[in-house]
Amino acid sequence: MSGDLDLPPRRPARNPRRPAAAGPRASGGRQGQKEATRKRVIEAARELFDTQGYQGTTIREIARHAGVSVGSVFTTFASKGEVLSQVMEERLDGLYAELDRVVPHLRGSTADKLRTLYAMLFAFEEPRTKLFLSHIAAAYDWTLPPGARPYGANQRLRDLLHEIVCKGMACGDVDPQTDVLAVVDLLVGTYAWTYHLVVTEGADARRLTEVMDQRIGLIADGFRPR
Structure with a gap:
């Protein structure tokens, strides 16, 4: 039969082997699995940093203790320092x-007031003093990526x-010419250095x-x- 026919275009045959697109339930399952892996990594890392220190712990060991692959660790964390940062953030x-x-x-x-604050900090860290020493040690790891937050980078402290020093200045207990940021740096550094007594004398x-x-x-x- 000659001539043009106004027929609808043919639809391509459907491939029965083509998997269906992942729906919300599948996506949620992957997210839940990722979160479970993250928690296992954090728990394993917490124990290792507290027993082997920062330098003595590797990503491979963390993965092995967590029962996950090394690749799974790097899916969530960019470095060992970032793992430690997350451990300390959740702990603190x-x-x-x-x-x-x-x-x-x-x-x-x-x-x-400063003495009371630091007494609370020392008491809190005592059960896991070596973990806190790992936190301090990471501050001197010059290879840390920007996402890591070692000791000294904790803005909350x-x-x-x-706040304490500024209130002292407001009530006349601190010289108004005091460089508050310098005092804060000095206190942060002194706190970290005091922990060397744990190593040298088991304080x-x-x-x-x-x-x-x-x-x-x-x-x-x-x-x-004055």
Whole structure:
């Protein structure tokens, strides 16, 4: 039959072997699996950093203890330092929430408030002192990627120290010419250095607090009004 016929275009045959597109349930399942892997990695890393230190722990060991592949670890974290950062963030989140509530109500001089804050920090870290030492050690790893947050990069601690010193300045307990940021840096550095006593003499939280109290006194001598 000649001539043009106005017929609908033919649809391509459907491939019965072609898998159906993943729906919301499949996507949710993958996300849940990824979150479960992340938690296993965090738990394994927490134990290893607390027993083997920062330098002694590898991504391969973390993966093995977590029961996952090395590739699975790198799917979520860019480096060992980033894993440690997440371990410490989850560990310290509750502590800093409590400190945010308590610090505004501390009484006494600025030095006394700082002593109370650090006594709480030492007491909190005592059960896992070696884990905290790993956190400090990571601060000197020059290969850390930008996503890692080692000791010293914790803005919440800095904010608490800044608040205490500024309140001291407002009430006349701190010299108004004081460089507050320099004092905060000094306190952060002194806290980390005090932990060397754990390595050299096996110091506990009580001993660390005593030494830190003395050092805070020396720092306070520098910022008292003249």
